[in-house]
Amino acid sequence: MNQPNKNNRQNQDQRRSNRPLNWMSKYVETLLKYATVFSALIVLVLFGFLTYFTLPLFAEGQITELFSLHWRPFHGEFGILPMIAGTLALAISALLIAYPLGLGICLFVHGLGPRWLARPILLLIHGMTGIPTVVYGFVAVFLLVPLLRNNFSHGSGFSLLAASLTLSILILPTIVLLINSQLEQIVPKLRLTTTALGISRIHELTRISLPAASYGLLAAAILGFGRAVGDTLIALMVAGNAAQIPGSAFDSIRTLTAHIALVVATDSQSTTYHSLFACGLILFLTTASVNLLLHRIKHRACRETNYE
Amino acid sequence: MRHGLLPGLFFTVFLMFFYTLPAASEELDRLAGLKGKIDIAGGTAHIPVMKDAARHIMTKYPQITITVAGGGSGVGIQKVAEGLVDIGNAGRPISAKEREKYPRLRSFPFAVDGVAPAVNPANIVSELTSIQIQNIFSGKINNWKDVGGDDAEIHIYNRDEASGTRSVFWKKCLNKGAVVESANIVASNGAMKVAVSQDRYALGYMSIGHLDNTVKALGLDGVAPTQENAINGHYPIVRKLFMNTNGAPAPLVKAFIDYVMSSEGAANISNHGYIPLQ
Numbered sequence: 001m002n003q004p005n006k007n008n009r010q011n012q013d014q015r016r017s018n019r020p021l022n023w024m025s026k027y028v029e030t031l032l033k034y035a036t037v038f039s040a041l042i043v044l045v046l047f048g049f050l051t052y053f054t055l056p057l058f059a060e061g062q063i064t065e066l067f068s069l070h071w072r073p074f075h076g077e078f079g080i081l082p083m084i085a086g087t088l089a090l091a092i093s094a095l096l097i098a099y100p101l102g103l104g105i106c107l108f109v110h111g112l113g114p115r116w117l118a119r120p121i122l123l124l125i126h127g128m129t130g131i132p133t134v135v136y137g138f139v140a141v142f143l144l145v146p147l148l149r150n151n152f153s154h155g156s157g158f159s160l161l162a163a164s165l166t167l168s169i170l171i172l173p174t175i176v177l178l179i180n181s182q183l184e185q186i187v188p189k190l191r192l193t194t195t196a197l198g199i200s201r202i203h204e205l206t207r208i209s210l211p212a213a214s215y216g217l218l219a220a221a222i223l224g225f226g227r228a229v230g231d232t233l234i235a236l237m238v239a240g241n242a243a244q245i246p247g248s249a250f251d252s253i254r255t256l257t258a259h260i261a262l263v264v265a266t267d268s269q270s271t272t273y274h275s276l277f278a279c280g281l282i283l284f285l286t287t288a289s290v291n292l293l294l295h296r297i298k299h300r301a302c303r304e305t306n307y308e
Numbered sequence: 309m310r311h312g313l314l315p316g317l318f319f320t321v322f323l324m325f326f327y328t329l330p331a332a333s334e335e336l337d338r339l340a341g342l343k344g345k346i347d348i349a350g351g352t353a354h355i356p357v358m359k360d361a362a363r364h365i366m367t368k369y370p371q372i373t374i375t376v377a378g379g380g381s382g383v384g385i386q387k388v389a390e391g392l393v394d395i396g397n398a399g400r401p402i403s404a405k406e407r408e409k410y411p412r413l414r415s416f417p418f419a420v421d422g423v424a425p426a427v428n429p430a431n432i433v434s435e436l437t438s439i440q441i442q443n444i445f446s447g448k449i450n451n452w453k454d455v456g457g458d459d460a461e462i463h464i465y466n467r468d469e470a471s472g473t474r475s476v477f478w479k480k481c482l483n484k485g486a487v488v489e490s491a492n493i494v495a496s497n498g499a500m501k502v503a504v505s506q507d508r509y510a511l512g513y514m515s516i517g518h519l520d521n522t523v524k525a526l527g528l529d530g531v532a533p534t535q536e537n538a539i540n541g542h543y544p545i546v547r548k549l550f551m552n553t554n555g556a557p558a559p560l561v562k563a564f565i566d567y568v569m570s571s572e573g574a575a576n577i578s579n580h581g582y583i584p585l586q
Contacts, residue, residue, distance in 0.1 A: 070489070073469055074478075082489075146506060156463035156507055158492050241468075241493035252492050262495055265380025265470030269405035272469055273382070 050284055053277035060271065066278050071243035073263075073272040080279055082243045086253035089246045090163055090235060091228035098168035099221060102175030110183050110209070111191075111201040122180065129173045137237035140166040145238060148250070155250035158240030163253070166234050171227045175220045182216025183209060215301030219294055226290040229283070232257035256283050335572040336368050342560045343371035350377075350384015350397030351472055352496050353421055353515045354549055356580045358397070361568050364576075372560070378496075380470040388552050389413055394561045396552045399472025412555045417548040418569050420583040422516040423477045424525040424533035424545070426500075428508045433457040435527035438481055444511060447488035452509060464491040465503050465512035473497060476547040477513045481528070517581035539583055549582065 057063045068079030105125070109118040140162060149157030186209050194204040210217065232255075235241075240252025241262060254262075256279045266272050348358050355378060362374035379387070381398035388396025389410035399421070402413055425441060427433060433456055436444075443449045444462055453459040466487055467474035478484060494500045497518040504510040505522035516533055519525050525533050528545070537543035551565055567573050574584035 072486075074484075141502070142506075149507065154461070156465075156492055156510065158503075236495065241495075242490050243493075244489040252490060254493070262468040262493060263470060264383075265468075266382045267403050267406060268382055268386040269403070269409055 047284060050277050050281040053274065054281055056274045057271070057278060063278075066275060069245065073266075073270075073275075076271075078271060078275040080256070080259070080275065080282075082245050083254050083256045083259045083279065084282065085245045086160075086235075086239070087229055087255040087257070089160055089253060090167060090239065090255055091225055093160065093164040093249075094167035094171060094228045095221065095224050097164060098172045098175055098224060101168070102172050102179060102220065102224075103217075105172075105176050106179040106183055107205050109180065110187050111205055122176075125173050125176045128169075129177070133170060133231060133233045134237075136166050136170055137234050140234070140238045152250060154248070155252065156240065158238060158252050159250045160239065160246050160253045161249040163235055163239035164249075166238050167228055167231060170231060170234060171224045174227050175224045178220035178223060179213065179216050182213040182219075186212050215297060218297050222290055222294050222297070226287055229286055229290075230257065232261055236261050335567060335570040336364065338566055338570075339365055339369055339372065339560075339563045342369070342563055344560050345373040345375070346395065346561055346564055347393040348374065348376045348395045348397065349379050349387050349393045350395075350552075351381045351399040351549065352378045352498075353399050353473065353517060353582075354397040354551075356517065357419065357549075357568070357577050357582065360576045360580070361564070361573060364572075365564070365567065374564070381472045382470050385410070385413070385552060388554050391554060394553065394558070395564070398550045398552060399547060400475055401548075401550065402552065410554070414553050414555065414557070416551045416553070416565050416569070417585055418551060418565075418573075419549040419577045419585055420538060420546050421549055422533055422535070422538040422543055422546045422583075423473050423481075423513055424516055424519060425481070425511065425513045425528060426504050426519065426523045426525050427512075428504055428506075428510055429522070429524045430508050431457060431524065433526070434524065435530065437529050438483075441511075441528070442482055442485050445482055445487045445491070446485055447490075458509070460509045463507050463510045464488065465500060465507075465510055466491040466493050467500065467513075468493055468495055472547065473513070473515050476545060480545045481513070515581075519581065535578070535581065535583055548585065 054063075057066065065076070065078045066080050068077055069081050070077045070079045071082060105121065109121055113121075144162050144165060145157035147157075148159060148162050149155070187205075190204065190208055190212070194208060199208070235253075235255040236258040239255065239258065241254045241258055242252035243254045243259070244251065246253045260276050260279050260283075263272060263276055346362075348362075355376060358376045362376055365372055366374060377393075381400050384393075384396035384398050385402060385406055386396070387393045389406070389412070398415075402410075402415060407413070425436060431452070433452065436455060440449065440455050444455070445464060445466075449455060450462050451459065452462055464487075467477075478487075492503070494503050494512075497514045500512050500514045501518055501520075501523055504512045504514075514523070516525075516535065516538070519533075527533070528543070531537050531542050531544075533543055533545070538546050551568070553561060553565075556562075557565060568577075569585075577584040
């Protein structure tokens with residue numbers, strides 16, 4: 001007689017304590033669902049708007065002119081190919097400088113360098129993420145650009161080289177932190193085994209840890225590239241902004257982002273202005289594909305390896 | 309950039325208060341009894357004049373708030389026409405297309421600004437002809453020794469398409485001629501001054517109002533780019549600066565425009581190197 005009664009009360013207690021929790025979790029779930037839909041919608045709306053504003057170009061048959069080699073808006077030429085080339089040249093060269101450097105820093109931190117230096121270096125890199133872009137740009141304008149101008153006979157210093165050196169410092173933390181986060185998961189698990197097997201640090205890192213961290217390595221490259229493509233201020237301040245296909249590292253170049261920033265203040269009824277939306281669309285698609293690529297790699301990496 | 313903006317803003321506000329000088333005059337009386345807010349945006353050449361006027365007004369009449377932002381001539385016209393600001397500044401007249409889309413816009417020209425070719429103070433060249441400048445910008449001449457300077461490459465600095473300064477220089481000095489694609493592009497009069505003052509072999513151009521001793525203005529066809537020569541018509545590269553409103557301005561905005569065009573406003577305009585229109 002006593003037993004079922006007690007059970008009953010226990011059940012009741014449980015239900016009572018569960019009720020607000022259930023309610024809360026349901027509430028939060030719906031909230032999150034709406035937030036997700038909302039964010040996704042914003043991206044779609046953005047895409048829609050960019051496409052919509054690019055439409056006048058199609059209507060006026062000027063879309064083919066976008067893919068010409070010359071940007072001379074006052075002569076009816078709206079070629080954005082020089083800007084696309086400039087963006088790619090800058091992003092790739094910045095990545096070529098920053099990536100090996102970032103990888104080196106990670107290897108140094110994870111065993112090639114003295115242990116006491118590892119933390120200060122990582123702290124420094126973390127600190128670098130907080131430095132505003134404009135500071136790098138400013139320092140580059142007053143130090144790096146005159147240095148390049150005075151030491152090389154060609155060009156004014158505002159160049160692909162100056163911009164890629166500055167940009168590489170900007171994207172370095174992204175690369176280091178991504179590779180590092182992957183290595184931090186892998187290295188401690190392998191270290192005991194590899195040490196027991198008598199494998200040297202260099203061998204362990206280059207033959208075992210790095211191949212195992214392939215996802216992080218690739219993700220760092222892709223995100224670094226995305227960051228480099230998306231940055232505006234450094235290109236605007238340091239690259240010189242000449243709308244030409246870069247022929248050498250000392251040439252002045254213009255990126256898509258800097259191009260938008262420079263031209264956005266023009267007469268908003270002109271073709272010049274509408275052509276900017278095409279630039280925006282290209283940038284949007286680039287970053288979107290970078291993210292999709294990243295997503296796929298992550299997916300595959302999760303399926304293949306099982307480092308938790 | 310996100311981090312950089314806020315401190316900069318605070319700093320600007322701080323400077324605005326710090327350098328506020330008391331100014332008393334009858335010209336300001338036209339704003340007596342009015343209150344509210346005026347938002348101003350647009351051309352960057354206007355900013356020093358607008359800021360000074362705003363400072364004087366806000367010191368005497370704290371119930372009036374005036375904000376001054378940049379953006380460029382095109383942005384100024386668009387913002388005022390869409391009702392986002394009360395006054396949209398432009399360093400060029402309203403274009404035919406803009407006029408068509410926004411027929412209600414009213415323009416108030418208030419100053420004349422000259423645009424001068426400029427080089428680094430260390431450059432021994434102090435004068436060029438317009439033909440020489442056209443040849444340099446089109447790439448036919450690319451060494452300073454061909455125009456009487458050192459044996460060094462000429463570094464051309466140009467402005468973006470949105471610039472009213474570029475527009476007048478291109479029309480009245482370059483004769484709408486071609487400009488080499490390798491020319492560097494800078495985004496404002498201020499950035500142009502920094503670039504030219506840093507680069508010994510630079511050739512650029514800027515609003516006369518922005519000239520100071522960090523750069524050297526070049527004589528053009530034997531005429532020095534001074535306010536006097538711009539007023540008497542000898543110096544050819546000049547343009548008007550406009551304030552634009554959407555329809556007839558509200559009383560407060562009207563009073564502000566009248567103040568800028570008053571004798572005290574004119575003194576303010578001259579102080580910044582522009583020539584007041586009255």
